Amino acid sequence: MLTDPSFPERLKSGAPLLTAWCGLPDPATAGILAREPFDAVVLDVQHGSIDFAAVLQAIPLVVAVGKPALVRIPVGDFASASRYLDAGVSGVIAPMINTVEDAGRLAGFTKFPPTGERSWGAYGALSLSGLEAGEYLSKANGLTVTFAMIETREALAIVDDILAVPGIDGIFIGPSDLSIALSGGKGLDPTGAEVEKALDHALSRAKAANKLAAIYAVSGARAAELARKGFHMVSIGSDISMLKAGAHAALAAARA
Ligand code: 3PY
Ligand code: MG
Numbered sequence: 001m002l003t004d005p006s007f008p009e010r011l012k013s014g015a016p017l018l019t020a021w022c023g024l025p026d027p028a029t030a031g032i033l034a035r036e037p038f039d040a041v042v043l044d045v046q047h048g049s050i051d052f053a054a055v056l057q058a059i060p061l062v063v064a065v066g067k068p069a070l071v072r073i074p075v076g077d078f079a080s081a082s083r084y085l086d087a088g089v090s091g092v093i094a095p096m097i098n099t100v101e102d103a104g105r106l107a108g109f110t111k112f113p114p115t116g117e118r119s120w121g122a123y124g125a126l127s128l129s130g131l132e133a134g135e136y137l138s139k140a141n142g143l144t145v146t147f148a149m150i151e152t153r154e155a156l157a158i159v160d161d162i163l164a165v166p167g168i169d170g171i172f173i174g175p176s177d178l179s180i181a182l183s184g185g186k187g188l189d190p191t192g193a194e195v196e197k198a199l200d201h202a203l204s205r206a207k208a209a210n211k212l213a214a215i216y217a218v219s220g221a222r223a224a225e226l227a228r229k230g231f232h233m234v235s236i237g238s239d240i241s242m243l244k245a246g247a248h249a250a251l252a253a254a255r256a
Contacts, residue, residue, distance in 0.1 A: 001065065002128060002130045003090060003143075005139075007145070008142060008169070011145065011233055016227035017039035018227070018234055018235075019039060019042050019236070020033035020034070020038040020041045020239070021236065021237060021238045021239065022043050022048065022050060022239045023044040023047060023048020023049060024048065024050065025049045025051065027050075027055070027061055028061070029058075029239050030061055030062055031065075034064075034067050039067065039233075040067055042070045042072060043089075045073055055089075056124070063088065068089075068090035068091065069090060070090060070092065070145075071091075071092055071093070073093070075095050076102075078094070078110075085140075088125040088128035088129070089144070090143070091145040091146070092106075092144070092145075093147045093172050094146075094148055095149045095174065096149060097150070097162060100158065103148050103168050107165055110144065110146040111141045112137060118140075125140070145212065146167060147169065147171060147214055148162050148168050148172070149173070150171045150174070151173065151174030151178045159201075159206075160209065163205060163206060163209040163211050164209065168211070170206060170232065171206050171212070171214070172216070172233075173203075173214070174216060175195050175215065175218075176216075199229075203230060207230070214231060214234065215234055215235070216234075216235045217236050223236045
């Protein structure tokens with residue numbers, strides 16, 4: 001099984017894609033969730049305990065099921081974005097993109113010239129895509145998606161400028177950090193009214209720019225609401241939250 005070359009097109013044209021969200025350090029977790037009916041799997045290196053070596057093992061486990069693997073990199077670690085793309089991820093999600101310069105650096109590390117300055121060495125991606133080197137080079141910018149996370153007041157204020165950066169395929173909204181920013185640090189309310197207004201605005205600006213809009217959902221029910229709004233991709237909960245929910249449900253049933 002090879003990486004899915006239709007992922008960027010499917011994001012643009014089809015029903016909203018739903019992704020798993022993995023932070024646990026064992027790559028097998030991503031392999032297990034990939035076999036559930038998610039459309040893709042995100043490996044969270046920003047807040048998860050999964051590291052570079054484990055992501056490199058997780059990618060082929062996800063691709064083996066015919067699904068795209070994406071990675072969320074740590075804040076400002078743009079060089080790692082190139083390394084994950086070299087290993088075969090189909091998308092990069094970069095947190096805290098607060099300036100046009102941040103967005104330019106992200107695009108620079110994720111897209112080959114003339115759009116960016118990604119350096120050659122896509123050895124994992126070559127075997128997982130089945131493409132010859134020259135073919136991969138000519139197609140790679142369109143085979144992978146680069147998401148800039150919008151999760152601060154600064155980012156919201158310049159969302160049009162971030163969307164306009166060549167090589168930025170779309171935005172990914174972080175509703176928890178956005179709620180902290182919008183409340184001036186007073187609270188965490190990812191489904192509150194202020195966040196709702198902000199995410200509606202960002203979604204409409206992404207659509208106006210003909211770019212992608214993705215978002216994180218705290219639960220399946222919340223993911224359904226966000227998918228109905230028209231987001232192209234919605235990430236649901238996390239491996240840990242699903243493990244805990246499954247344990248709670250089993251114990252509640254056992255003790256009923
Ligand atoms: C946020 O909600 O801030 C995120 O980064 C999604 O996990
Ligand atoms: Mg965040």
